[in-house]
Amino acid sequence: xxxVLQAPRNGIARLAAIHPVLPWIVAFVVLLPLPYLTTNxxxxxxxxxxxxxxxxxxxxxxxxGYCGQVxxxxxxxxxxxxxxxxxxxxxxxxxxWITLPSAMIVxxxxxxxxxxxSFRLEGAYLALATLxxxxxxxxFIRVTDYLGSASGLGGIKAPVLFGFSFDTYxxxxxxxxxxxxxxxxxxxxxxKSSTGRAFMAVREDPVSAAATGVNVRRYKLLAFVISAAxxxxxxxxxxxxxxxxxxxxxxxxxxxxxxxxxxxxGGIGNxxxxxxxxxxxxxxxxxxxDLYHYQLLAFGLVIVGTVLFMPKGxxxxxxxxxxxxxxVAARDKTAERVRTQLDGDGEG
Amino acid sequence: xxxxxxxxGLCKSFGGxxxxxxxxxxxxxxxxxxxxxxxxxxxxxFFNLLTGIYTPDEGTIIYDGHNIAGWEPHRIASHGIxxxxxxxxxxxxxxxxxxLMIGCHCQVNYGALSAPFAPxxxxxxxxxxxxxxxxxxxxxxxxxxxxxxASEMSIGxxxxxxxxxxxxxxPRILMLDEPAAGLxxxxxxxxxxxxxxxKDKYGLTLIIVEHILKVVMETCxxxxxxxxxxxxxxxxxxxxxxxxxxxxxxxxxEMADDEVRQLLAS
Numbered sequence: 007x008x009x010v011l012q013a014p015r016n017g018i019a020r021l022a023a024i025h026p027v028l029p030w031i032v033a034f035v036v037l038l039p040l041p042y043l044t045t046n047x048x049x050x051x052x053x054x055x056x057x058x059x060x061x062x063x064x065x066x067x068x069x070x071g072y073c074g075q076v077x078x079x080x081x082x083x084x085x086x087x088x089x090x091x092x093x094x095x096x097x098x099x100x101x102x103w104i105t106l107p108s109a110m111i112v113x114x115x116x117x118x119x120x121x122x123x124s125f126r127l128e129g130a131y132l133a134l135a136t137l138x139x140x141x142x143x144x145x146f147i148r149v150t151d152y153l154g155s156a157s158g159l160g161g162i163k164a165p166v167l168f169g170f171s172f173d174t175y176x177x178x179x180x181x182x183x184x185x186x187x188x189x190x191x192x193x194x195x196x197x198k199s200s201t202g203r204a205f206m207a208v209r210e211d212p213v214s215a216a217a218t219g220v221n222v223r224r225y226k227l228l229a230f231v232i233s234a235a236x237x238x239x240x241x242x243x244x245x246x247x248x249x250x251x252x253x254x255x256x257x258x259x260x261x262x263x264x265x266x267x268x269x270x271x272g273g274i275g276n277x278x279x280x281x282x283x284x285x286x287x288x289x290x291x292x293x294x295x296d297l298y299h300y301q302l303l304a305f306g307l308v309i310v311g312t313v314l315f316m317p318k319g320x321x322x323x324x325x326x327x328x329x330x331x332x333x334v335a336a337r338d339k340t341a342e343r344v345r346t347q348l349d350g351d352g353e354g
Numbered sequence: 355x356x357x358x359x360x361x362x363g364l365c366k367s368f369g370g371x372x373x374x375x376x377x378x379x380x381x382x383x384x385x386x387x388x389x390x391x392x393x394x395x396x397x398x399x400f401f402n403l404l405t406g407i408y409t410p411d412e413g414t415i416i417y418d419g420h421n422i423a424g425w426e427p428h429r430i431a432s433h434g435i436x437x438x439x440x441x442x443x444x445x446x447x448x449x450x451x452x453x454l455m456i457g458c459h460c461q462v463n464y465g466a467l468s469a470p471f472a473p474x475x476x477x478x479x480x481x482x483x484x485x486x487x488x489x490x491x492x493x494x495x496x497x498x499x500x501x502x503x504a505s506e507m508s509i510g511x512x513x514x515x516x517x518x519x520x521x522x523x524x525p526r527i528l529m530l531d532e533p534a535a536g537l538x539x540x541x542x543x544x545x546x547x548x549x550x551x552x553k554d555k556y557g558l559t560l561i562i563v564e565h566i567l568k569v570v571m572e573t574c575x576x577x578x579x580x581x582x583x584x585x586x587x588x589x590x591x592x593x594x595x596x597x598x599x600x601x602x603x604x605x606x607x608e609m610a611d612d613e614v615r616q617l618l619a620s
Binding site for chain 2: 225
């Protein structure tokens with residue numbers, strides 16, 4: 007029984023055994039010199055962009071991957087977060103430390119709104135309902151002069167902490183890093199707890215989940231609200247990044263497809279998967295930016311291909327590698343034990 | 355013995371079909387009650403009404419001093435009525451242990467969002483729960499499969515797992531919907547032995563819907579018979595076996611005639 011209770015142990019698990027937060031502090035230290043490994047500003051910009059996408063994809067993974075609710079409204083909530091931060095910064099001269107929490111709170115309110123249809127709709131129907139919402143938000147932004155309409159909203163001020171301004175890509179990275187790590191840590195801790203199990207139960211079988219005492223509506227709504235908080239945080243971080251300018255093109259359905267691709271390719275219901283997906287897709291999308299129209303075709307094909315041939319994504323493959331490795335180890339151990347037992351019997 | 359649940363005048367219709375028609379039902383604490391009836395007699399509907407999956411049109415269900423008729427399923431479950439499903443409905447992509455951990459969802463004390471903020475406390479609580487669940491797995495004989503994904507289990511193992519998940523809820527009443535369906539005779543006996551072991555260990559009151567009459571006749575203290583959404587008979591296994599209305603429901607009117615029965619018996 008001891009054997010089965012032990013998860014595969016590696017360096018990270020050993021650190022976590024000392025204190026659950028320790029691996030994250032180590033990750034922070036390891037990632038500190040990253041901007042110095044880049045050769046130009048654009049690469050740092052890309053890293054920052056990957057940070058935003060990791061937060062966004064992790065949020066989507068919670069509601070879609072873990073709770074099983076197919077939402078296309080995530081990008082709209084992301085837009086709402088970004089524009090909330092932008093408006094507060096541009097028109098009301100609020101500092102980042104107020105715009106970020108405000109963006110998250112407003113996003114969470116809209117998260118509730120997006121979550122309500124999930125009480126009645128499932129799968130493709132829910133996707134359609136939220137698609138309507140996403141499209142409506144984008145169009146609303148495009149026609150509202152206050153929000154900069156189709157030409158975008160500029161002049162968003164850089165965050166300032168104790169008189170230090172995060173106004174270059176390099177400094178912004180150091181602002182971003184703690185947020186990204188906290189977002190990942192939060193998802194990990196939450197999804198390993200009873201809340202994460204309840205999400206998965208809702209995904210697997212809502213009737214059965216209810217019969218085992220899970221309040222299905224409450225957990226669906228909770229998943230939507232948490233993922234909205236992630237989207238709001240990602241939006242605010244995007245808005246305040248240099249050059250302090252956001253455009254409705256950042257929040258189109260196509261952008262949503264890209265984020266969806268990150269989660270699907272990385273592995274639905276696998277936190278590391280979504281992060282790997284966010285890194286891969288952002289880099290690949292950037293390298294192939296010249297082939298814009300073919301890019302969409304390729305993304306679509308990759309989504310279909312992943313769903314058909316690799317339903318658990320890259321994360322699933324990695325998981326399987328570790329699981330089969332630990333299985334082989336356990337089998338060898340049992341065989342060894344049986345062998346020594348037999349030898350012992352033979353001698354006796 | 356005290357009365358644990360009392361149902362009066364329970365009605366539910368789907369369109370023109372009366373799936374439950376004025377059912378009265380009461381259960382003593384510690385009892386093993388069988389529910390039988392031909393296909394479409396309303397057994398599953400009765401189960402679903404009791405566990406809140408359907409809302410009754412009329413009638414009361416008094417349990418633990420509350421009228422639970424019309425409560426949502428998760429609320430009924432959290433008050434100690436656990437059930438299994440005929441089609442199992444396991445969380446197939448989750449491990450066996452996690453399936454049970456969902457079962458004890460209502461026993462988790464920490465808040466839904468507290469996990470990231472108090473990781474050490476949560477880890478301690480989770481460890482206690484995990485050990486309790488391993489104990490249940492040991493009792494039902496699945497401890498070696500704790501980390502296997504539920505979808506990889508055989509039907510017999512999944513029937514056991516369904517039982518384990520229900521037990522993990524620490525229920526007072528356990529409702530089993532065809533627990534032995536699809537099992538070989540040997541496995542049926544094993545399963546029922548485990549059910550009775552669990553009943554004694556956790557002090558359960560059981561309601562069993564089952565098509566295998568041998569199981570019902572051997573294990574149940576009393577049996578209720580449903581037909582067309584109505585309760586047509588109730589009593590000890592022997593009483594029910596000889597009941598005219600029951601035979602009529604199962605075999606048709608002619609077969610219920612004494613002469614025909616004697617002919618069949620000879």
